[in-house]
Amino acid sequence: MAVYTDITDDELAALLADFDLGAPLSFKGIAEGVSNSNFLLETEGGRFILTVYEQRVDEADLPFFLALMRWLSEHGFASGQPMADRNGEMLKRVRGKPCAIVSFLPGLSVRRPTVAHCREAGAGLAALHNAADGFPMRRANDLGQPAWAPMFAGLKDDAERLKPGLSKTIDGDIAHLAAAWPKDLPEGVIHADYFPDNVFFRNGRFAGAIDFYFACTDMRAYDVAVALNAWCFETDGSFNITAARALVAGYEAARPLSDAERHALPVLAHGAALRFFLTRLQDWGATPEGALVRPKDPLEYERKLAVHRSSPDLVLFGTPA
Amino acid sequence: MAVYTDITDDELAALLADFDLGAPLSFKGIAEGVSNSNFLLETEGGRFILTVYEQRVDEADLPFFLALMRWLSEHGFASGQPMADRNGEMLKRVRGKPCAIVSFLPGLSVRRPTVAHCREAGAGLAALHNAADGFPMRRANDLGQPAWAPMFAGLKDDAERLKPGLSKTIDGDIAHLAAAWPKDLPEGVIHADYFPDNVFFRNGRFAGAIDFYFACTDMRAYDVAVALNAWCFETDGSFNITAARALVAGYEAARPLSDAERHALPVLAHGAALRFFLTRLQDWGATPEGALVRPKDPLEYERKLAVHRSSPDLVLFGTPA
Numbered sequence: 176m177a178v179y180t181d182i183t184d185d186e187l188a189a190l191l192a193d194f195d196l197g198a199p200l201s202f203k204g205i206a207e208g209v210s211n212s213n214f215l216l217e218t219e220g221g222r223f224i225l226t227v228y229e230q231r232v233d234e235a236d237l238p239f240f241l242a243l244m245r246w247l248s249e250h251g252f253a254s255g256q257p258m259a260d261r262n263g264e265m266l267k268r269v270r271g272k273p274c275a276i277v278s279f280l281p282g283l284s285v286r287r288p289t290v291a292h293c294r295e296a297g298a299g300l301a302a303l304h305n306a307a308d309g310f311p312m313r314r315a316n317d318l319g320q321p322a323w324a325p326m327f328a329g330l331k332d333d334a335e336r337l338k339p340g341l342s343k344t345i346d347g348d349i350a351h352l353a354a355a356w357p358k359d360l361p362e363g364v365i366h367a368d369y370f371p372d373n374v375f376f377r378n379g380r381f382a383g384a385i386d387f388y389f390a391c392t393d394m395r396a397y398d399v400a401v402a403l404n405a406w407c408f409e410t411d412g413s414f415n416i417t418a419a420r421a422l423v424a425g426y427e428a429a430r431p432l433s434d435a436e437r438h439a440l441p442v443l444a445h446g447a448a449l450r451f452f453l454t455r456l457q458d459w460g461a462t463p464e465g466a467l468v469r470p471k472d473p474l475e476y477e478r479k480l481a482v483h484r485s486s487p488d489l490v491l492f493g494t495p496a
Numbered sequence: 497m498a499v500y501t502d503i504t505d506d507e508l509a510a511l512l513a514d515f516d517l518g519a520p521l522s523f524k525g526i527a528e529g530v531s532n533s534n535f536l537l538e539t540e541g542g543r544f545i546l547t548v549y550e551q552r553v554d555e556a557d558l559p560f561f562l563a564l565m566r567w568l569s570e571h572g573f574a575s576g577q578p579m580a581d582r583n584g585e586m587l588k589r590v591r592g593k594p595c596a597i598v599s600f601l602p603g604l605s606v607r608r609p610t611v612a613h614c615r616e617a618g619a620g621l622a623a624l625h626n627a628a629d630g631f632p633m634r635r636a637n638d639l640g641q642p643a644w645a646p647m648f649a650g651l652k653d654d655a656e657r658l659k660p661g662l663s664k665t666i667d668g669d670i671a672h673l674a675a676a677w678p679k680d681l682p683e684g685v686i687h688a689d690y691f692p693d694n695v696f697f698r699n700g701r702f703a704g705a706i707d708f709y710f711a712c713t714d715m716r717a718y719d720v721a722v723a724l725n726a727w728c729f730e731t732d733g734s735f736n737i738t739a740a741r742a743l744v745a746g747y748e749a750a751r752p753l754s755d756a757e758r759h760a761l762p763v764l765a766h767g768a769a770l771r772f773f774l775t776r777l778q779d780w781g782a783t784p785e786g787a788l789v790r791p792k793d794p795l796e797y798e799r800k801l802a803v804h805r806s807s808p809d810l811v812l813f814g815t816p817a
Contacts, residue, residue: 183607198699201602203536204527215524215536217602281522281538286504378519 196220222279252306253383282375282382297425299381333460400443445483452476517541543600573627574704603696618746620702654781721764766804773797
């Protein structure tokens with residue numbers, strides 16, 4: 176939730192001069208996204224989000240993200256559509272920083288998803304995967320399984336500070352996942368950050384997804400696993416099997432999983448919990464004491480890890496329905 | 497620039513249930529206003545700003561502000577119009593805090609006003625004063641001339657810390673203004689915070705004003721004086737007489753000033769500079785070292801005070817045109 180970059184009316188006018196979007200009518204910084212500055216921009220041509228990319232996003236990845244968003248919106252998936260300027264450029268600069276103007280996507284995210292929301296979210300994720308079929312670019316998942324051991328090597332002291340003894344437990348997770356990680360599941364473009372705040376609903380139905388700045392090429396079932404962690408845990412830390420079944424059923428209604436994908440979901444969810452634990456631990460360790468912006472709690476994902484560790488098979492499927 | 501209060505989808509739904517605005521379509525925190533939390537809300541019924549009033553605003557004043565905004569919008573002045581719920585209530589509560597839903601006012605504020613903007617701003621301020629004619633409620637200006645001596649009594653150490661010797665100079669301003677302050681000028685509702693970031697333009701023409709949370713009953717010419725300070729100084733600290741004449745001419749085209757009002761403008765501008773110096777000094781003194789949010793610079797208004805002090809007559813009118 177932040178606006179880091181301040182854009183003046185003159186800078187906005189200079190940026191818009193390259194586009195055919197008409198004169199600006201309204202321009203407001205919005206509290207959305209943690210890595211970028213976002214502005215709601217209304218022009219005579221419509222409503223848009225202007226995103227200014229801050230240091231956390233690697234500029235070399237932006238052409239992939241923007242081309243993907245463009246592809247998805249042209250293939251029937253509701254996401255923001257990046258606007259091209261008169262030279263066909265989607266990636267622009269303002270105040271020396273990279274930026275893009277993306278069509279405004281209406282919709283409301285939900286704070287506490289119901290089982291019905293989980294079913295819709297699963298259906299939306301399958302629609303995203305289906306729309307991404309044939310997208311020609313690739314981007315490696317730099318937060319995928321091979322990255323976890325080197326990431327954690329620099330975070331062991333932070334893990335001990337968070338909870339004494341945790342370092343050894345996480346080493347165990349990393350070793351287990353290295354051995355058990357699936358190899359031959361179908362790959363494609365995945366969202367990789369399909370959390371409730373990135374998914375919009377309208378009147379209870381899936382209405383689109385935003386924030387493709389972790390999107391990459393990886394196993395599609397891993398995206399389902401990320402979503403199961405993000406959508407199907409209760410605030411008390413328990414896993415809601417009914418919600419998980421609904422999410423998977425919603426997904427399978429539009430894109431059936433193979434047996435191999437379905438059986439890999441528990442280990443994929445274990446790995447997905449580790450991935451978010453590690454980046455949260457990184458942010459937590461890097462935040463000075465007393466900082467005004469509190470990082471997301473790594474312990475939330477440590478508790479999810481514990482669930483996956485202790486019930487590796489049961490968790491996602493429960494007893495047969 | 498802040499969003500202090502976090503509103504969940506359930507809390508928003510509960511609030512909207514009291515209104516006839518239809519279902520919510522989109523909801524985003526916006527970086528606008530320093531004392532309140534503001535959200536851009538789109539429903540089936542239109543676009544609105546939801547403002548949640550934080551501690552800095554006295555709840556007892558809110559009925560005045562909301563009734564004034566309603567009055568202005570019903571009398572042809574472009575400001576946000578507060579929405580009434582089914583019981584006719586404009587002042588509502590969410591998360592235990594007072595809040596209001598106000599119609600969205602499109603428009604862009606300007607960072608560096610040109611002379612043409614100053615003329616339009618003056619015309620807009622006169623339109624505001626004319627539209628407010630007959631508004632039946634009163635609110636004393638709690639930051640007006642009688643308040644300055646008691647305010648400064650608690651800020652002398654801060655003034656010395658800001659600039660050694662300043663305390664005595666400000667005491668001199670306060671004494672001079674107490675003696676010279678005009679008494680019988682026409683009163684009415686004034687905006688009292690008519691700064692460029694509260695004024696919207698569309699294609700270079702005045703398009704409306706927002707943020708009426710300092711509005712009160714006081715001399716209308718004092719509002720012109722506040723605006724002269726806010727709009728007509730260059731970034732190098734010099735006063736732009738051409739801009740000032742344009743602002744006053746824009747104002748007088750819609751509401752001529754009396755001779756008494758016109759001749760009072762220099763002392764009113766001196767007082768208005770002191771008022772903003774004092775509140776900025778207060779915020780500056782109350783901000784801990786190293787805080788992430790930097791308060792507005794009190795020295796900017798100290799420099800404006802110096803201009804008014806040194807050229808009490810020249811400043812606003814210059815040599816006859």
